Amino acid sequence: MNLENSIGIFDSGFGGLTVFSSITKILPDYNYIYLGDNARSPYGDHSFETVYQYTLECVEWLFSQGCPLVILACNTASAKALRNIQQLDLSKKYPHHRVLGVIxxxxxxxxxxxxxxxxxxxxxxxxxxxxxxxxxxxxxxxxxxxxxxxxxxxxxxxxxxxxxxxxxxxxxxxxxxxxxxxxxxxxxxxxxxxxxxxxxxxxxxxxxxxxxxxxQGDIVANSLADYLVRHPEIANNLGRQGEQLFYTTGDTETFDQHASVFLGKEIQSRKLKR
Missing domain, CATH: 3.40.50.1860 (Rossmann fold)
Structure with missing residues (x-):
């Protein structure tokens, strides 16, 4: 099952669910796909090159799932990978896609x-x-x-x-x-x-x-809401069925247990095999 024209939200693990929660409270009508790269988490001690490689792989996967807009709900990825993705990869390969960070x-x-x-x-x-x-x-x-x-x-x-x-x-x-x-x-x-x-x-x-x-949750959520107002060409092309999908590169049972703590509700994630 794919959700076309969804907002993708990426984190190296579970933490991005705090941002996901805030965004979906403020913008509940959009479709969302969350991806946690739990198998390779945490990113904090990895080199710039490794974080960039991991983040780009996950962003490109979200693109392939029909996400024209991806939020890096991860400070490490935003610090180490966002600039390169925006300046190098989007302009060359994905001119109609957007990637935003939290910093x-x-x-x-x-x-x-x-x-x-x-x-x-x-x-x-x-x-x-x-x-x-x-x-x-x-x-x-x-x-x-x-x-x-x-x-x-x-x-x-x-x-x-x-x-x-x-x-x-x-x-x-x-x-x-x-x-x-x-x-x-x-x-x-x-x-x-x-x-x-x-x-x-x-x-x-x-x-x-x-x-x-x-x-950061509410700050990033309000910033995204403002961004969509200022960029109707993106907002108008996003799906609004209020659907949500969750993927993890790690163990789904562990992810679901942690997600229930972050989100205050039960979810059922899917395994993304790399």
Whole structure:
């Protein structure tokens, strides 16, 4: 079963489901195909070249399934692969397709949340190493100081269902403490990984109640809604039966169990064999 003219949403694993959930709440009428590359997740520690290769393969598969528009609901893929895909692959092979990421929409608004002009970013090693958030935020808010902290243990904890267990507290306190040690003026923390919203209850235990904790789901969803208004040539060609399909390169039973946590409903995914 294919859903022609669907919006494709891609992540290296489960985290993109937080973005998927926000998008489908705001834009429920469109058709969606979600793809999680769980067999090769996490992407955070892979090289730029590997992330680009993996991401392009998944994007091209979504194109083949009838998705003219694909959202990279993955910060690592957005940081390491999006620019190359947009500048090299779309223009040469897919001129009528579009691929959007999660970094730029977030960077466009994050400066409106801070009163001290000091923002902290929690992300994977790959996202932090790319410096993408520092570059993009400074384009829109040149007075905002950005401090970053990688959290390499958080995605494995989340994808193994250990994020809400007592053992996760050590790594939450460690990474949050290392971020805040960089600048006491930080009053806004961006969760620059779509997995991290599941860590919010534990993160809040280690920060001041006055610090704003920003997740990306609603930001990206609102940005997509605005994009479709500004690009009716794309919006008018998208299917609107409200249908949803889920694919994973990993184990479907595991994916479905995790997806129920992210989405608050039961789903039945399909195995994509690579």
């Amino acid at each position: 730029r929409p977030t960077a466009e608004v994050i400066g409106t949340f801070t009163e001290t002009n000091t923002v902290g970013v929690l992300g994977t090693r790959g996202t932090v190493k790319s410096g993408s958030y520092i570059i993009e935020i400074n384009k829109f808010f040149p007075k905002v100081q950005v401090y970053q902290q990688s959290c390499p243990m958080w995605v494995p904890l989340i994808e193994n269902g250990e994020h809400d267990q007592e053992g996760a507290d050590y790594f939450v306190q460690k990474y949050v403490g290392e971020l805040m040690a960089q600048a006491a003026e930080i009053d806004t923390i961006l969760l620059a990984c779509t997995h991290y919203p599941l860590m919010v209850p534990k993160i809040k235990a280690y920060i001041s109640s006055e610090i704003k904790l920003i997740s």
